[in-house]
Amino acid sequence: xxxxxxxxxxxxxxxxxxxxxxxxEYRGYDSAGLAxxxxxxxxxxxxxxxxxxxxxxxxxxxxHGTIGIAHTRWATHGRPSDSNAHPHIDxxxxxxxxxxxxxxxxxALRRTLADAGHTLRSETDTxxxxxxxxxxxxxxxxxxxxxxxxxLRGAYALVCISAEDPPTLVAVRGSGSPLVIGLGAGEHLVxxxxxxxxxxxxEVLVLEEGEVAVLEPGGMKLSTLSGGSVTRRPSELTMSAxxxxxxxxxxxxxxxxxxQPAAVRDTLRERLDPESGTVAVPELKLTNREMIGLNRLSFxxxxxxxxxxxxxxxxxxxxxxxxxxxxxASEYGARPPILDGRVLTVPxxxxxxxxxxxxxxxxxxxxxxxxxxxxxxxxxxxAREADGVIYTRAGLEIGVASTxxxxxxxxxxxxxxxxxxxxxxxVDRETAQGIASALGEVPDxxxxxLEDGGRFAAIARRFRDARDFLYLGRGIHxxxxxxxxxxxxxxxxxxxxxxxxxxxxxxxxxLVDETMPVVAIAPRGPLHEKMVSSIEEVKARDGIVxxxxxxxxxxxxxxxxxxxxxxxxxxxxxxxxxxxPLQLLAYHMALVRGCDIDQPRNLAKSVTVE
Numbered sequence: 231x232x233x234x235x236x237x238x239x240x241x242x243x244x245x246x247x248x249x250x251x252x253x254x255e256y257r258g259y260d261s262a263g264l265a266x267x268x269x270x271x272x273x274x275x276x277x278x279x280x281x282x283x284x285x286x287x288x289x290x291x292x293x294h295g296t297i298g299i300a301h302t303r304w305a306t307h308g309r310p311s312d313s314n315a316h317p318h319i320d321x322x323x324x325x326x327x328x329x330x331x332x333x334x335x336x337x338a339l340r341r342t343l344a345d346a347g348h349t350l351r352s353e354t355d356t357x358x359x360x361x362x363x364x365x366x367x368x369x370x371x372x373x374x375x376x377x378x379x380x381x382l383r384g385a386y387a388l389v390c391i392s393a394e395d396p397p398t399l400v401a402v403r404g405s406g407s408p409l410v411i412g413l414g415a416g417e418h419l420v421x422x423x424x425x426x427x428x429x430x431x432x433e434v435l436v437l438e439e440g441e442v443a444v445l446e447p448g449g450m451k452l453s454t455l456s457g458g459s460v461t462r463r464p465s466e467l468t469m470s471a472x473x474x475x476x477x478x479x480x481x482x483x484x485x486x487x488x489x490q491p492a493a494v495r496d497t498l499r500e501r502l503d504p505e506s507g508t509v510a511v512p513e514l515k516l517t518n519r520e521m522i523g524l525n526r527l528s529f530x531x532x533x534x535x536x537x538x539x540x541x542x543x544x545x546x547x548x549x550x551x552x553x554x555x556x557x558x559a560s561e562y563g564a565r566p567p568i569l570d571g572r573v574l575t576v577p578x579x580x581x582x583x584x585x586x587x588x589x590x591x592x593x594x595x596x597x598x599x600x601x602x603x604x605x606x607x608x609x610x611x612x613a614r615e616a617d618g619v620i621y622t623r624a625g626l627e628i629g630v631a632s633t634x635x636x637x638x639x640x641x642x643x644x645x646x647x648x649x650x651x652x653x654x655x656x657v658d659r660e661t662a663q664g665i666a667s668a669l670g671e672v673p674d675x676x677x678x679x680l681e682d683g684g685r686f687a688a689i690a691r692r693f694r695d696a697r698d699f700l701y702l703g704r705g706i707h708x709x710x711x712x713x714x715x716x717x718x719x720x721x722x723x724x725x726x727x728x729x730x731x732x733x734x735x736x737x738x739x740x741l742v743d744e745t746m747p748v749v750a751i752a753p754r755g756p757l758h759e760k761m762v763s764s765i766e767e768v769k770a771r772d773g774i775v776x777x778x779x780x781x782x783x784x785x786x787x788x789x790x791x792x793x794x795x796x797x798x799x800x801x802x803x804x805x806x807x808x809x810x811p812l813q814l815l816a817y818h819m820a821l822v823r824g825c826d827i828d829q830p831r832n833l834a835k836s837v838t839v840e
Contacts, residue, residue, distance in 0.1 A: 232316075232330040232834075233257040233302040234409065235426050236389045238399045238445050239417020243298035244288065246419065250426035251281045251302050253474050256482075256628050257423065258304025258834045261315035265326035266295030271393045272326055276315035280829075296447075297397045299389050301328035304834040307336065308353030318357040320364035321348055324393040325371075327363070329356040330407035330422055331385035339381060359388060371395045372444055375402060376455060385585060387437075389420055399445040402455070403437040408583050408611065411435040411443055411450065413464050418445040425626060429471030433464040436609050465609070473626040481827045483629035483721070487813050488680055491673035493634040494806065496623040497641040502648070504670045507662030509649040514602055515618035516574075521653045524574050528567070528599070529556045530590040531578035534632040534716065535639060538604075539578055540709035541805050542643035549651035549665075559586035562593065569597040576646070577603050580627065580635040582610020591615055604642045606635050620646060629828045631720045633813050636713065637676075640806055644669060668803045675797045679810050686811075689776070689792060690818035693747050699726040700738060701812075702768075703751040704761055710751055710805050714812030721830045722820040731764040742773040749812070753796055753804050754780040765789050776815075778808050 233254025237243040247264045255262075262284040263276020273293040277283045281302060301316035308314035317326040333339070336355035339362065343350065348361045362378035363371075371392045379386070385406030389399055401420045403409045412419035412431035420443065421427055427434060435452075437443060441460060444451040452460040479485035501510055527546055529539035536558055543554040557567075559577070569575065575594035579587045582605040591612060594601055603616035606624050613619045622638035648665055651657030657665075693699075699718055703711035712728035719726045729738055731750070742748065748768045752761035762785070765775050769789060777790035780798055787793035794815075796807040820827045 232304050232422065233426070234299070234328050234330055234387065234389055234420065234422040235301075236299045236399045236401065236420040236445070237417065238297045238397055239414065239447050240296060241417065243295055244293055246430065247298050247300035248281070248285060248288075250419070250421055251284070251300050253425040253428070254421065254423055255281050255302050256630055256829060256834070258302050259829050260303045260305045260310035261312070262300070262302045263315045263317055264293065264298055264300035265317040265319070265391065266293045266298035267391055267393055267397065268295045271324055272319070272391070274317060274319060274326060276312060276317065278310045278312055278315060297391055297399065299326060299328045299391055299399070306332055307355040313352045314354050316356060318352060318354065318360045320360045322364065325360055325364060325390065327356065327360040327388055327390040329359055329386055329388040331387060331404070333358060333382055333386060334384035335382070360390070363390060371398060372400055372442070375400045376442060379404060379455065387422060397447060401437065401443040401445065403439055403441055405439050406583075406585050406588070409437040409443075411437065411445070412467075413450065416447055418447075418450055420445065424467070424469060425474045425628070427467065428469060428474050432467055434467045435462060435464040469626060474628065481629065481817075483631055483633060483817055483827050486627055486629050486634045487810070487817065489625065490634045490637050490810070491677045493622070493624040493638045494641050494676065495673040497638045498645070498669055499623070501645050502666040502669060504663060504667040507652075507659045507666055509645060509652055509662065509666070511620060511645060511649050513618055513620060514646075514649070516600065516602070518653050520600070521650055523572055524552060525572045526574075527552050527554045528569070528573055528575045528594070529554065529578060530559045530562050530575065530587055530594070532559045532584055532586055534636045534713060535578040535580060535587070537709045537713040537716070538636055538639035538643060539576075540712070541640055541706055542576075542647065544706040545644060545647035545802065546650060549647045549657055550654050551656045552650060552654070557590070559584065559590045562586070562590040567593065567597065569594055569599040571598050571600065573599045575599040575601045577601065577612055577616065578605075578639055579603070579610075579612050580606045580632055582607040582612040584612070588612055588615070602646075604639055604646075606638065630830055630833050631717055631816070637806055637809055641669065644802060664800065665802050668800045671799070672803050672806050675799065675807060676810055679796065679807070683814055685794070686814045686818040687822070689815065690822040693819065694822045696724060696745070696747050698741065699724060699747050699749060700741065701726060701728040701749045701751070702731040702734065702761070702764055703728070704731045704757040706801060706805055707751040707753070707808060710808050710812070711749070713809065714749060714751075714816070717813055717816035718819060720833065721816055721827050722823050722825055723831070724819060731761055734764060734767060739767065739771065742768055742771045744772040744774070747774045747776060749776045749778070749815070750790070751778045751808050752786050753778065753808060754783060754798070755801050755804065762786060762789065778811055
């Protein structure tokens with residue numbers, strides 16, 4: 231959460247900083263600001279609101295300099311306001327800091343600094359960092375930063391500049407929040423995420439926890455907070471700048487919905503052979519003997535990734551006959567998990583930096599569990615710290631509401647389930663061939679469904695004033711009901727709840743009347759008749775049914791007010807197909823209600839604080 235950008239070089243820093251902030255605004259958009267160093271000192275411009283508000287301020291009061299830092303904020307400590315916006319400065323106004331994370335002991339540090347004569351002007355935890363650096367500043371900026379961070383408890387990534395030293399950016403990664411260095415010719419950048427660097431540099435270096443980078447126009451020095459030197463090769467930045475653009479779509483979310491065929495195809499590539507049923511996942515780093523010896527699998531995830539894990543429970547228990555637990559990562563530490571070397575812990579995270587999921591991964595490893603991550607970002611913390619990793623290959627996802635990352639996670643989970651099932655002897659060759667073939671058809675099936683997306687605008691207009699939605703599913707489709715409800719409330723601000731359909735009669739049926747839209751996920755399958763019964767229960771109480779049904783299922787369509795169809799498919803791939811109409815319904819509801827689709831209020835894309 232929050233976005234950091236820094237530049238040091240021979241050109242005006244402001245265009246680089248603003249470009250980076252626009253690319254990172256999905257990480258937080260409560261406020262934005264920047265600080266540059268000119269010949270006389272630091273120029274600071276910041277404001278509550280989005281980056282566009284900061285740009286307006288800079289139009290009226292330009293700032294310049296060949297070194298600068300910038301930040302777009304998701305508020306934790308202190309409401310969104312001009313004074314709480316980053317960067318924060320020290321008492322002299324000649325040192326500025328931007329920070330991602332949470333300083334847990336900031337109140338005690340604030341009292342200590344006030345007693346020492348410092349005047350703090352904001353409500354934020356971040357401001358104490360600037361004053362700590364000032365407090366310890368006797369032997370230069372780098373030494374002061376390294377000493378100041380020793381007093382910090384919590385998660386942090388920070389970058390600072392000073393008007394007193396040679397042109398230098400000092401970047402520190404503590405625990406949690408990521409930082410990426412972009413290496414150029416005579417200029418360097420730092421950012422909290424790769425999109426800010428696209429099209430500007432060809433090589434990047436990801437800071438490890440406990441590392442300090444000192445960036446100057448002519449070079450970079452990397453070290454640890456304990457004083458050790460670090461030598462590490464940068465990696466090539468292969469992502470194109472176009473990945474961070476809308477490419478003609480009105481919103482990133484719609485673009486990413488349309489990128490799902492490619493994301494699914496890429497996630498399957500080289501892993502499944504439909505002709506032989508062979509499953510190749512060497513990145514698991516588990517031997518066949520270790521997979522056979524497992525007695526339990528434990529998923530840990532948050533939000534949309536948690537819904538993917540719930541689908542995974544159904545798949546793995548059915549195909550591999552392996553008991554599966556699914557924990558919300560933020561609740562994982564609420565009880566002592568019972569783990570050992572025969573438990574496989576699978577954290578799922580799009581960004582690979584989700585703080586709660588990363589903490590759960592570390593707790594699992596400490597207790598001796600094997601770990602295999604499902605993640606979208608190569609080199610992220612979750613990917614690096616797990617024993618193995620299945621990358622989802624969804625590409626850059628900027629819309630806060632996850633779409634292609636979710637479907638790619640479902641594919642990765644299906645691959646894992648099939649691999650475990652084959653190795654453990656519960657999936658024969660014919661079954662493996664059938665599932666692999668069905669997964670291979672999904673990209674074309676989704677592409678065909680996208681061609682028929684015109685109905686959703688009319689449906690959204692019909693229900694634009696609805697205050698509540700219910701989403702119903704059974705078995706493997708219950709998590710898809712949860713995901714559909716989440717998408718709707720995330721971006722359209724309409725209250726929505728997902729339910730196991732059989733639970734309707736245990737309370738939620740009391741909510742159903744002639745104004746209540748109920749989305750029923752009812753493709754043909756083993757629980758289809760029970761879903762039809764649930765639809766009839768809703769209709770008997772005058773509820774409005776939007777059914778997700780299999781093509782050609784006239785019986786279900788006749789019982790619904792609106793029928794949205796998906797292609798005929800076996801049970802294992804139906805969740806991938808049923809997800810698409812729910813995404814499009816949420817998108818068009820948000821559009822017709824005038825909501826900010828890519829940047830919904832109060833949310834950020836990457837949750838890097840607990």
